[in-house]
Amino acid sequence: MIRKLVLPSIFIFLAYGFWISSDFKEIAAGVAIFLFGMLALEEGFKAFTGGLLEKILQRTTDKLWKSLSFGVISTTVMQSSSLVSVITISFLSAGLISLAAGVGIIFGANLGTTTGAWLVAGLGLKVKISTYAMPMLVFGIILVFQKSKELKGIGYVLAGLGFLFLGIHHMKEGFEAFKDTIDLTAYAVDGYTGVFLFTLIGLAATVVMQSSHATLVLIITALSAQQITYENALALAIGANVGTTITAVIGSLSANIQGKRLAGAHLIFNAITGLIAIVFIYQLTHLVDTTSAFLGIDDDNYTLKLAVFHTIFNAIGVIVMLPFISQLVDFLQQYLKAEAASGPSKPRYLNKAASELPDTAIAAVRQETLHLYDNAAKIIAGGLSLHLKDIHSEMPLDEIIHRSRKVLPTDIDRLYQDSVKGLYADIVDYISLAQGEMSPEQTEELFLLRAAGRDIVEAIKDTKHLQKNLSTYINADNPYIQHEYDNLRKRLASVLRTLHEVRNHGHNSAIILSLDSLKIDMKEHDQSLNNSLNTLIRNKQLNPAMSVSLMNDSSYAYDVTRNLVQMGEVLFSRAELQLKEAERSLSLDDDEVNAMVEQHKDKPL
Amino acid sequence: MNIKKLMRRAEEYLSSDERKRKEKRRYLKQVVRKLRQHEKALKQTLEECSDRDQCRQLKREIVLAHSQRKKGVTQLKALKKKK
Structure with a gap:
């Protein structure tokens, strides 16, 4: 009530003042x-x-x-x-x-x-x-x-x-x-x-x-x-x-x-x-x-x-x-304590104050997408029946895989709903509102950050597909299939570990670009697996059902890697926008990755 | 500086395409420089490396950094030609 009266009172006071003086x-x-x-x-x-x-x-x-x-x-x-x-x-x-x-x-x-x-x-x-x-x-x-x-x-x-x-x-x-x-x-x-x-x-x-x-x-x-x-x-x-x-x-x-x-x-x-x-x-x-x-x-x-x-x-x-x-x-x-509601799926950085300036809006979206990645990394590690803190430790990956034989009950669907989907929806919503007075470079950056969020979501979905067979085969009686699935786990764990390391070197363009090596690794692994599969089937070490599962899951693992590397190149770089653009222009595309894999095949290191 | 040169400079500054090209070149050079330093550091680590797997990984990273740098140099040349 008082609030409503303030403005008219000021107007009346000023009008009276103008009239008399x-x-x-x-x-x-x-x-x-x-x-x-x-x-x-x-x-x-x-x-x-x-x-x-x-x-x-x-x-x-x-x-x-x-x-x-x-x-x-x-x-x-x-x-x-x-x-x-x-x-x-x-x-x-x-x-x-x-x-x-x-x-x-x-x-x-x-x-x-x-x-x-x-x-x-x-x-x-x-x-x-x-x-x-x-x-x-x-x-x-x-x-x-x-x-x-x-x-x-x-x-x-x-x-x-x-x-x-x-x-x-x-x-x-x-x-x-x-x-x-x-x-x-x-x-x-x-x-x-x-x-x-x-x-x-x-x-x-x-x-x-x-x-x-x-x-x-x-x-x-x-x-x-x-x-x-x-x-x-x-x-x-x-x-x-x-x-x-x-x-x-x-x-x-x-x-x-x-x-x-x-x-x-x-x-x-x-x-x-x-x-x-x-x-x-x-x-x-x-x-x-x-x-x-x-x-x-x-x-x-x-x-x-x-x-x-x-x-x-x-x-x-x-x-x-x-x-x-x-x-x-x-x-x-x-x-002044943070509200209790700010759980893992609630946005931490997306607020109106941060959207005041294009730079802060972009920074808020970047921080929130990093938050999204943190939630996603836990889900992906759980899907591999591994603990994220072990992956981030200095323990050799072989040892971690060897120790983690127990299947971790990870309900990816529920976790995705709880800590990823809502958060990603909030990011997308915030981006669409924040695009007001931005330069084309800034709009492009927001677009790439949104795409990085999508890569994270895709990586979770691919992990979900992979999880079913992986949970069955990591404790299988057949040592060959167990070994192959352990290999997949090790490779994906290595991707998560590298991403964790690169994240702390976001100011160095060369380190950000070194993420491309993960794509090459995974592609090579995918190809060598195809070769070894023939031998395994011929020697009756794997049955056809196992080999189909392994082929599909290797392809899922490659997709997880590709999505996460794409995401890392956008999200982890702390350089200014033009420098980021230069970094991205030097990152290898799929054809270049294939060419490098072929080159390695002809000329082994 | 004569008037013609001054006018050209002013025109260059005000032309956003030219400014963008120069900016792109400047940032690309920065990344290429970082890649060169990274490649050099990797080669040094390789010299002291004794573990077979690690050496293999290092070699791979050197090849990668080299090809990314080469890609950068090609882009720099293309940007120079546009002038």
């Missing part, structure tokens, strides 16, 4: 233009996230200081801590970065956002920035109409900056004119009551505008026109800092548990920083005066002093919270 209209229009500029800027930066951001993030988040610097720099460049936090949440949801790295980025973003205050207070108010806004808008909009994704991105960034500057100009003009008619300082409140009241106003304004940057610019322009007192401006800035977390919280609603934890970290950090600032507001004011004097800022230059305050209190927040980062991560992991 044209200056208020100019200020509000300034805020609107500024926010529109932020939207354009975000759109522009999203155009550049195609692979570049992912690469930077992967390289810069392995250490705390690196993720902290990433937060500072990216927020300084993009001038939006909200955008950085939303991107970080989507990266975390897609499993690309750890929670600790995400928290580091958020801490850094809080420091980076302070540069905005410096830019506006130091440059925006002194120079007539609207002069720069006009050409930026013209050039920006021309570029926005270009076909090239990069030029379009540059266009959005330019237009965004143009609108930001124009918005600041209108806010400034509005407040300048406003002070001739109404003196807002008459409503100033002193002491702690004022601090709390204005903190709440700052918080509410930021929640409504969903941008602490816009609130801060509004505060600075109002302060420069002497429409608010310096003390109240400080409190407003504290409120804006706490209010900005609302964007992250909203962004995390559609994220998985990791994303929610990060939003929690953001909220805790900003709330504690705000609390410290409120409690020590007078000591901080004194510190700001001393620092400003040291930096050569005039005593009455309140706008720059506000920028100093904003930087100091965020820096104090980082200094206070940084030593407790691991405790914070532990706390969040303990209190």
